Amino acid sequence: MIYREYGKTGEKVSLLGFGGMRFKNVDDHDECVRMMVSAAKGGINYFDTAPGYFETRSETVFGKGFAEMRKLGLPYYAATKTFESTQDGVRREIEAQLKRLDISTIDFYHIWCITNLDNWETRKKNGILQAFRKLKDEGLIRHICISSHLIKNEIKELLMSAVFEGVLFGYSAYNFQTRQEAFDAIREKKLGAVVMNPLGGGVIPQHPELFKFICREGEDTVTSALRILWDHPEITSTLVGFDTMEHLEQALRAMEGYKPRIPAELEEVKSKASASFEGICTGCAYCDNCPAGIPIPEYMDAYNQKLLNKNYKDPVGDRLKWHWNLDRAGAGKCTACGQCESACTQHIDIINRLKEIAG
Ligand code: SF4
Ligand code: SF4
Missing domain, CATH: 3.20.20.100 (NADP-dependent oxidoreductase domain)
Structure with missing residues (x-):
């Protein structure tokens, strides 16, 4: 040890x-x-x-x-x-x-x-x-x-x-x-x-x-x-x-x-992580300047759980609630201005994912 x-x-x-x-x-x-x-x-x-x-x-x-x-x-x-x-x-x-x-x-x-x-x-x-x-x-x-x-x-x-x-x-x-x-x-x-x-x-x-x-x-x-x-x-x-x-x-x-x-x-x-995680949010936070005040990396991390984690019953909702103290409704504030998607290093369709999260 x-x-x-x-x-x-x-x-x-x-x-x-x-x-x-x-x-x-x-x-x-x-x-x-x-x-x-x-x-x-x-x-x-x-x-x-x-x-x-x-x-x-x-x-x-x-x-x-x-x-x-x-x-x-x-x-x-x-x-x-x-x-x-x-x-x-x-x-x-x-x-x-x-x-x-x-x-x-x-x-x-x-x-x-x-x-x-x-x-x-x-x-x-x-x-x-x-x-x-x-x-x-x-x-x-x-x-x-x-x-x-x-x-x-x-x-x-x-x-x-x-x-x-x-x-x-x-x-x-x-x-x-x-x-x-x-x-x-x-x-x-x-x-x-x-x-x-x-x-x-x-x-x-x-x-x-x-x-x-x-x-x-x-x-x-x-x-x-x-x-x-x-x-x-x-x-x-x-x-x-x-x-x-x-x-x-x-x-x-x-x-x-x-x-x-x-x-x-x-x-x-560590520098190889981005290339390996195509379509998955890496939490780099380059998008984290949303005019509507949405904490995008946290919401995208919750969406990651849907793609990757079988341990949750409701992967997105559970992650938002227990890990980030957020709710689905917050994702509904997106005005689709597109600013975050232009900045995203992983080319994630953030707007659609937020829409899906908000329901
Ligand atoms: S597209 Fe939506 S989430 Fe992205 S910066 Fe604009 S308002 Fe915020
Ligand atoms: S820029 Fe893309 S990969 Fe980086 S935190 Fe935002 S959504 Fe995730």
Whole structure:
């Protein structure tokens, strides 16, 4: 296992992390604990969950896993999150979380899921930062972190505000282009950087042919998708939501014999994404200046799910709602001026896709 320092905290975190959002059967505590212990024995020490994963049951099973790891002397960091933003709300939430997690301190506590900068301003006004600082002073949390779905300059602006020790965000070979600005801020502010959805929410294993460009000879797509993230020196840990022991073992095997690319090689691979993704939005955001105020990259990402992702029941609607906090109606504001289509690097018929989304 490779360990990297989480920003300026001095904490040495495993480059492969354990995400608690995809257990195949979260109520099978014995099996979930067995997976967590096997992960820890394989060198994983970063375990991330959230109150919203399986309606708090992921935190409960993590509590059992942590207790077993303590018994066995296996080290771990506990990471979780809160949507609450008021002092009272955060206090109520963390008290329940500490009980479920069966610990007295949360190592990495995240202000959860900032989907737009207005939302961040509202949470700040509610007193979220004061609440987190108080928890830190009291020793209930150790590090103040943020999780966000923002892209491009917005995520950079958020991270440059210099109030966090680390960030959790989605990043993978599927969306290389959307978060390069986040890396600028991570470098400048020396932040810990944990990435989620390293397999593009399932898109990458479902379409090995599209992602051939990331594979070295003899590598399978999942191994390559993880390794190419590990090639980024800014990334501290890569969270995989393990559903079964088999997937855990596959990810641990990807770590064995991993040889990092040099930066020039990494950039060369990343530059091949556009050519491979014909007709698919890459999130480059060259179109993102719509006079009607439509966040086009987000809507086109949702449309991508229809083309690529079998994991959603309603791919476009679910992605808009759960990932971007948007609705279909917003796509109906398009006046068909054509400005975005002239700018689109992937030559996507954005106007028609928006029409289809709006219904
Ligand atoms: S065509 Fe529609 S989505 Fe594109 S820039 Fe014009 S109004 Fe915005
Ligand atoms: S320009 Fe095209 S590929 Fe780039 S974000 Fe916009 S729709 Fe997607």
